[in-house]
Amino acid sequence: MFKKVLLPILFISASLAAPVYADSTTATDQPAASSQAASTDNGKLCSHAQRWQEMVQTLQLTQDQQDKIKAIKDNAKSAMKANWTQMKSIREEMKALVMSPTLDQGKLDALVQQKTTLIGxxxxxxxxxxxxxxxxxxxxxxxxxxxxxxxxxxxxxEFFKQMGC
Incomplete structure (x- = not known):
């Protein structure tokens, strides 16, 4: 049961973090480190900087577009940081529930609801x-x-499939 809840939450968290924390300050005149989208030759996910670089080159973004996208990403990043701070607090409370002699079902339900809202x-x-x-x-x-x-x-x-998720 716990795996059924945890795996989707981890997948959603991973997919949310990737584009938001992309490094939008990378120089645009350098070639991308990998021609494969979001993957290196060894099957690992690329860095956010590499995806940003690939996006700039593939879409041939103007400087004005790059600046506007950077502002959009910065706004999203600050909103996500606030959510991740709350998520960390919820995670700590859940750990405390795991270690408690008896499980407070009401508290667990409230934490799950808070986490669901944050993920949303x-x-x-x-x-x-x-x-x-x-x-x-x-x-x-x-x-x-x-x-x-x-x-x-x-x-x-493909990456998550290789990980067995």
């Missing part, structure tokens, strides 16, 4: 961020963006 908020932040970025792009860039997102999601699924 993080999902909303991520989707809002992606929508704002998408709407900054021209039609050709939008098609390329959709392709990049599909490639990154496929690589992420």
């Amino acid at each position: 908020n993080m999902m909303k932040t991520k989707i809002t961020m992606k929508n704002q970025i998408y709407n900054l792009l021209n039609d050709q860039q939008k098609q390329q963006y959709q392709t990049l997102m599909t490639q990154w999601e496929t690589k992420k699924r």
Whole structure:
């Protein structure tokens, strides 16, 4: 039962963190370290900087677009940091419940509800961020963006499948 709840939460958390914490300060005139989207040759996930670099190059973003995307990501990052701080607190409270002699079911239900709400908020932040970025792009860039997102999601699924998740 616990695995059924924990694995989706971990997957959602991992998928939320990746684009939000992307390093948008990378120089745009350097080539990307890997031509594979969100994956290195050894099957590990790429760094956020590499994905950002790939996005800049593939979409041929203007400097104005890069600046606007950086601002969007910075706003999302600050919202996500607040959520992660609350998530850490909930995690500590859950650890305390595990170690207690008797399980307070009411407290557990409340913590699960809080965590569910936070995950929902993080999902909303991520989707809002992606929508704002998408709407900054021209039609050709939008098609390329959709392709990049599909490639990154496929690589992420393959990574988790290799991990046995």
